[in-house]
Amino acid sequence: MSDENLFDQEDYLQARVDEYIWQQSTSAGISRQRFLQILATMAGAGAMGGLARSAPAHAETASKAKGSKIIKPLPPGYISHSKGTLEMNWEAMYGRGYLVPNDWFYVHNRHAPPTFDLSTWRLRIEGTGVNTPCEFTYDEIIAMPSISVTSAIECAANGRRFFEEAYNIPLSGTRWRLGAIGVAEWTGVPLSLLLERAGVKATARDVLVEGADLDSLDSKGTNQAKFSSVVPIAKATADHSLLVYAMNGEALPPDHGQPCRVIFPGWSGNANVKWIERIEVSETPIYSQWVLDQMVLTGADYPAKSPYRGKLITYQNVKSAFELAWPATLSARKYLLRGRSWSGKGKIVRVEVSLDGGKTWQLARLREPNFPFAWVRWDIEWHPVPGEYALQARATDNLGNTQPNTVPWNDFGLLYGGVVSHPVTVQG
Numbered sequence: 001m002s003d004e005n006l007f008d009q010e011d012y013l014q015a016r017v018d019e020y021i022w023q024q025s026t027s028a029g030i031s032r033q034r035f036l037q038i039l040a041t042m043a044g045a046g047a048m049g050g051l052a053r054s055a056p057a058h059a060e061t062a063s064k065a066k067g068s069k070i071i072k073p074l075p076p077g078y079i080s081h082s083k084g085t086l087e088m089n090w091e092a093m094y095g096r097g098y099l100v101p102n103d104w105f106y107v108h109n110r111h112a113p114p115t116f117d118l119s120t121w122r123l124r125i126e127g128t129g130v131n132t133p134c135e136f137t138y139d140e141i142i143a144m145p146s147i148s149v150t151s152a153i154e155c156a157a158n159g160r161r162f163f164e165e166a167y168n169i170p171l172s173g174t175r176w177r178l179g180a181i182g183v184a185e186w187t188g189v190p191l192s193l194l195l196e197r198a199g200v201k202a203t204a205r206d207v208l209v210e211g212a213d214l215d216s217l218d219s220k221g222t223n224q225a226k227f228s229s230v231v232p233i234a235k236a237t238a239d240h241s242l243l244v245y246a247m248n249g250e251a252l253p254p255d256h257g258q259p260c261r262v263i264f265p266g267w268s269g270n271a272n273v274k275w276i277e278r279i280e281v282s283e284t285p286i287y288s289q290w291v292l293d294q295m296v297l298t299g300a301d302y303p304a305k306s307p308y309r310g311k312l313i314t315y316q317n318v319k320s321a322f323e324l325a326w327p328a329t330l331s332a333r334k335y336l337l338r339g340r341s342w343s344g345k346g347k348i349v350r351v352e353v354s355l356d357g358g359k360t361w362q363l364a365r366l367r368e369p370n371f372p373f374a375w376v377r378w379d380i381e382w383h384p385v386p387g388e389y390a391l392q393a394r395a396t397d398n399l400g401n402t403q404p405n406t407v408p409w410n411d412f413g414l415l416y417g418g419v420v421s422h423p424v425t426v427q428g
């Protein structure tokens with residue numbers, strides 16, 4: 001198994017890029033010496049040609065919500081961007097507990113949830129990285145030892161709208177503010193256990209998890225690939241990586257992946273594939289088109305690193321949100337301002353709040369629990385006089401990751417981790 005430091009994204013990406021070139025070289029019969037020459041002259045941009053790929057198309061196409069593709073009942077105040085997306089309403093979370101109720105949890109679907117017959121549904125585990133490819137029925141999975149993990153799932157595009165606002169450039173795709181995140185208690189079977197049953201090899205490198213729906217990489221629907229994502233074996237077999245069948249104590253709702261999904265705590269939302277039917281374990285890195293093209297930061301600040309079209313995204317970053325309407329209108333009285341902060345790489349150790357648009361900062365009180373890969377709730381007293389306010393919050397995690405004031409642009413508007421100004425009007 002690999003011992004890559006997954007928290008060091010630069011290392012991870014570079015290792016994958018080098019490995020790709022090496023793979024291409026060996027299959028092209030290139031000598032080790034020539035390979036090293038190529039490496040030395042690589043400026044990151046497809047010296048080896050790269051894999052054949054379709055023209056770049058945006059992953060998420062905003063459409064008018066006519067017939068919603070969401071099945072669950074929706075509480076009032078929900079934010080809808082398109083037929084298959086729902087943003088969590090932060091104001092409604094004010095004073096609620098640690099977990100987001102299932103009906104309130106954000107949804108990011110490209111299609112309506114596929115339907116399954118649980119008596120015929122199977123999960124297949126196969127590939128060069130396992131000795132005994134096998135299938136599991138739903139009943140077999142339910143009968144296996146299970147654990148429950150409290151963890152966030154967050155879309156890589158959460159906060160996309162702040163790129164538009166900071167740079168005044170319109171983006172396509174879902175215009176999330178900060179509600180494309182939720183924390184739930186997920187119950188299921190550790191993926192490591194399932195992979196063990198399939199006889200995972202010590203030489204396994206990558207795990208591809210595939211859903212039953214199409215990934216719709218191109219808007220014309222001509223791409224027939226199933227929605228999938230790839231994680232390295234180290235993440236697939238990590239302690240809290242799960243094959244999930246229950247969410248907050250209920251059977252996994254159709255919108256969230258029924259009968260089974262995976263969770264890889266901390267990794268961006270799309271890695272948490274829903275409606276899964278197949279897991280492929282490979283002894284060689286899997287360079288899937290989706291990951292190469294879509295799970296990357298692209299733009300002037302992020303040159304392509306062949307075969308990746310930009311800088312590969314793995315873990316989520318640090319963000320904070322107030323439990324307030326956007327914009328909020330309050331009356332002039334005493335408040336307990338509340339919010340939550342989170343990090344994909346660990347747990348939050350400090351949250352600072354500014355009530356004056358970033359001039360002065362004070363520490364917020366952190367509330368228990370504070371689970372890694374989930375979030376922490378915090379609060380601060382505020383007794384405002386009438387006026388216009390820009391409230392800001394800035395969190396720091398246990399690895400020292402924090403929220404900068406500005407974030408360099410990327411073309412898909414992913415991973416906005418900057419400090420955000422929450423507009424509030426206080427009336428007399």
Ligand SMILES: Nc1nc2c(c(=O)[nH]1)N[C@H]1C(S)=C(S)[C@@H](COP(=O)(O)O)O[C@H]1N2
Pocket residue numbers: 105106107108109110111153154155156211212213227255256257268269270271272273274275
């Ligand atoms: N099969 C499948 N899995 C999927 C998706 C999808 O469209 N199809 N969307 C992904 C994305 S982009 C996100 S952000 C999360 C959202 O999970 P949720 O809808 O349960 O909140 O699911 C991921 N898993």
Ligand SMILES: [Mo]
Pocket residue numbers: 108154155156157269270
């Ligand atoms: Mo997403």
